[in-house]
Amino acid sequence: MSLSAESFEHVADLVLRRSAIRLAPGKEYLVETRLLGMARERGLADVEELVRQVRASGTEADRERIVEELTTNETSWFRDQLPFESLREHVLPRIVAERGPAARVRVWSAACSTGQEPYSIAMTAAEVLPPTASVEILATDLSDQVLAQARSGTYSQLEINRGMPASMMVRHLVRSGAQWQVNPDLRRSVTFRKHNLLDMLPLGPFDIVFLRNVLIYFDVAVKHDILRRVARVMAPGGVLVLGSAETVFGMDGEWSRVQAGRGSLYVVQRPATGAVPSVATGMTHTHRAAVVPALARGGQE
Amino acid sequence: MRALVIDDSRAMRRIVSGILKDLGLEPYEAEHGQAALALLEDGLDPALACVDWNMPVMDGLTFVTSVRARPQWRSMTLMMVTTESEQSQIVRALAAGAHEYLIKPFTPDAMRAKLEILGLVRTETHA
Amino acid sequence: MSPIAVGEREIFEIAREVFDAMIPGGGALEEWHGDLPVQHEPLTAWVAFHGPFSGRAVLSSERGTVDDLASALLGLGPDAVVGDEDRLDAFGEIANMVGGNLKSLLPFPGTLGLPEVAAEPPADGVLLEKLRLSWGGRPIVITLWSTDSAAAALSEGSTLQ
Numbered sequence A: 001m002s003l004s005a006e007s008f009e010h011v012a013d014l015v016l017r018r019s020a021i022r023l024a025p026g027k028e029y030l031v032e033t034r035l036l037g038m039a040r041e042r043g044l045a046d047v048e049e050l051v052r053q054v055r056a057s058g059t060e061a062d063r064e065r066i067v068e069e070l071t072t073n074e075t076s077w078f079r080d081q082l083p084f085e086s087l088r089e090h091v092l093p094r095i096v097a098e099r100g101p102a103a104r105v106r107v108w109s110a111a112c113s114t115g116q117e118p119y120s121i122a123m124t125a126a127e128v129l130p131p132t133a134s135v136e137i138l139a140t141d142l143s144d145q146v147l148a149q150a151r152s153g154t155y156s157q158l159e160i161n162r163g164m165p166a167s168m169m170v171r172h173l174v175r176s177g178a179q180w181q182v183n184p185d186l187r188r189s190v191t192f193r194k195h196n197l198l199d200m201l202p203l204g205p206f207d208i209v210f211l212r213n214v215l216i217y218f219d220v221a222v223k224h225d226i227l228r229r230v231a232r233v234m235a236p237g238g239v240l241v242l243g244s245a246e247t248v249f250g251m252d253g254e255w256s257r258v259q260a261g262r263g264s265l266y267v268v269q270r271p272a273t274g275a276v277p278s279v280a281t282g283m284t285h286t287h288r289a290a291v292v293p294a295l296a297r298g299g300q301e
Numbered sequence B: 001m002r003a004l005v006i007d008d009s010r011a012m013r014r015i016v017s018g019i020l021k022d023l024g025l026e027p028y029e030a031e032h033g034q035a036a037l038a039l040l041e042d043g044l045d046p047a048l049a050c051v052d053w054n055m056p057v058m059d060g061l062t063f064v065t066s067v068r069a070r071p072q073w074r075s076m077t078l079m080m081v082t083t084e085s086e087q088s089q090i091v092r093a094l095a096a097g098a099h100e101y102l103i104k105p106f107t108p109d110a111m112r113a114k115l116e117i118l119g120l121v122r123t124e125t126h127a
Numbered sequence C: 001m002s003p004i005a006v007g008e009r010e011i012f013e014i015a016r017e018v019f020d021a022m023i024p025g026g027g028a029l030e031e032w033h034g035d036l037p038v039q040h041e042p043l044t045a046w047v048a049f050h051g052p053f054s055g056r057a058v059l060s061s062e063r064g065t066v067d068d069l070a071s072a073l074l075g076l077g078p079d080a081v082v083g084d085e086d087r088l089d090a091f092g093e094i095a096n097m098v099g100g101n102l103k104s105l106l107p108f109p110g111t112l113g114l115p116e117v118a119a120e121p122p123a124d125g126v127l128l129e130k131l132r133l134s135w136g137g138r139p140i141v142i143t144l145w146s147t148d149s150a151a152a153a154l155s156e157g158s159t160l161q
């Protein structure tokens, strides 16, 4: 039996309340395919029956599982290349120039999925930071399932093939049966934690925040609320990296876009009064429009 | 931009060529290292060569080494595309002069990502 | 029993990746449950391993299934007629991908032979693993063989010391 409108609405409502992900009408097929495995595991005939059962007598864990199954966890190594190029060539060298060889860099990879993003950041940092500097990467996601893989740092050949440069593969991975595993050194630089972006954000201040390919699932109001709260956990001059198709559209005056080489980043706009030292740019924002050498300001949106 | 696909399997040559064509490259094919060298000698001047490892007549590692020994072919980008997947083999190929390494099996996505790393396909930039 | 770190699980994982990435349509590779049907027009593709471990990885199936594997690999339509050369080449390349990845789990340093295809596999060797798989309900069997004689294995071992 196919999914009834009532059951679809129930699932959509649950997912919206718990994750902010909006499942618009027309996404019935998505609910049916994603929850089929869970229905089968329980020996149920179809998803309709699963939803009815969970509504009648489901546990908290059941509801959590449904939300997790409806997240999209698509990711890859060094996704889109450019953000990592910006880190390597502009952001990290700037921080070291500012803070010296013993610099401590704090990074948050929000909605990190199976871990490719924070590990790619760690690999980039290992490439450019002097051995005396250190990077602390906090990586969070809503889903326990993706976090389990992320923590183990274990990937299939196909997952490794997607965007990992051969030089990094040789340096940071070891074979583990038919799979590959991120080496312990690199794993130690990343802390994984379960976190929902709708909840209170982790304590900053962060020099670098990756918040990529997750806001696209949310309504504008939710998106703005999250970006506003993210602004408060940024270190002065800290940089925010969004997905390649994402912008801070509608938040002029709060965030502004800067160009770092070929990549774009966002920085918090400080109030016009009082100069705030900017870590990543090595410059001072005295007004909204900061013009800096390494991070030449890009077009405003 | 020309690309040379070197593999003894015609199925694999067709797959790799198809992906490269979709990415806007112009693929040529050779069934082993020796045949590929002959094409280069004849003046085919590809920006990229996708090189299988295990082939009859001349294997891919020998091909890479031969290309690297010739200064006039220095600008050619070499990517191994092979089932050889020991880490030590990757190290050997890189040391011999290969720039990238794609392990079979792969998806078109993975091929694209490698070409982005190599700067042969444009990465998406903000408008 | 086998002195190697390759078991059913590794073979299955590797074969599954090969099918997931390269052979669209026809569904994921699954375990075969129950008895295998009699194979009509069997076809076998294999690659040999040489080195500290000698042996071979063998794929076998029916000619009709192999034709469908070949057209899926080559991205031809479902009704495409697959020529002899394409059939042999495509099946050999699938064996090569499975075997090549298995080689990385075998004792180092080994080398891989070029793929071969025939109605029957070579008769020699000791069977180490046998996986019966279903590709959209059609059987594909993968076997791993050792072709070391006990003496050869011993002398290999001693030269490694």
Ligand SMILES: C[S@@+](CC[C@H](N)C(=O)[O-])C[C@H]1O[C@@H](n2cnc3c(N)ncnc32)[C@H](O)[C@@H]1O
Pocket: A018, A019, A020, A021, A071, A072, A073, A074, A075, A076, A079, A110, A111, A112, A113, A114, A117, A140, A141, A142, A143, A146, A195, A196, A197, A198, A211, A212, A213, A214, A243
């Ligand atoms: C498409 S992935 C993006 C992964 C990575 N950032 C990238 O760009 O490749 C989206 C991730 O967001 C997570 N997610 C969705 N809603 C979330 C929420 N409300 N709080 C935290 N994570 C969420 C999902 O679990 C999923 O892993």
